[in-house]
Amino acid sequence: MNSLSIRVHDDHLIVDAPYNPHFHDRADELGGTWIPETNTWQFPLDDEPRVARLTRQLFPAENPGPAHELEIAQTQALLPVPVDEQDERAGVSVNQRRADLLDRLETLVEEVVWIHTALRTLG
Structure with a gap:
């Protein structure tokens, strides 16, 4: 494997990445x-923000842009759940949902910083 690939398969992410001992451990x-x-590595689909952050940290040349530029096609699972659909997620604790949203917020902040830096380099 020479380049990074992240794709959605059923209800999980498949990560095909060049060998990196730090990536393996993380x-x-x-x-x-x-x-x-x-x-390849397999992750739950809900871990997309953490996986995207990890790949940006360890493979910057392979992944220079924001998480949405990865080969991830199903980001709807990461959007806030409307009140009328929350019954479907009844098994998710409030603390877990809060942690998931904070992780997503951290990813978005990192993307904003990346975009700001990219715009500044354009002059």
Whole structure:
């Protein structure tokens, strides 16, 4: 694998990345699962903000832009849940939902900083 690829498959993310021992350790800490048959990592779809942040940190040349420029097609799962749909997420605790939203906010702030920096370099 020479370049980074992140894609959605069913209800999880598949990350195909060049070898990096730091990525292996951090992906394991995030709860990723190594799939030896395909040499890829699998993460729950809800972990997209954390996975995007990790890949931006460890593979900046492969991933110079914001998270939405990755090959992630299903970002609707990351948007705030409307009140009438919250019953479907009844199994998610308030604390977990708060943590998920804070992670998403951190990712968005990082993207804003990246965009601001990119605009400043354009002059």
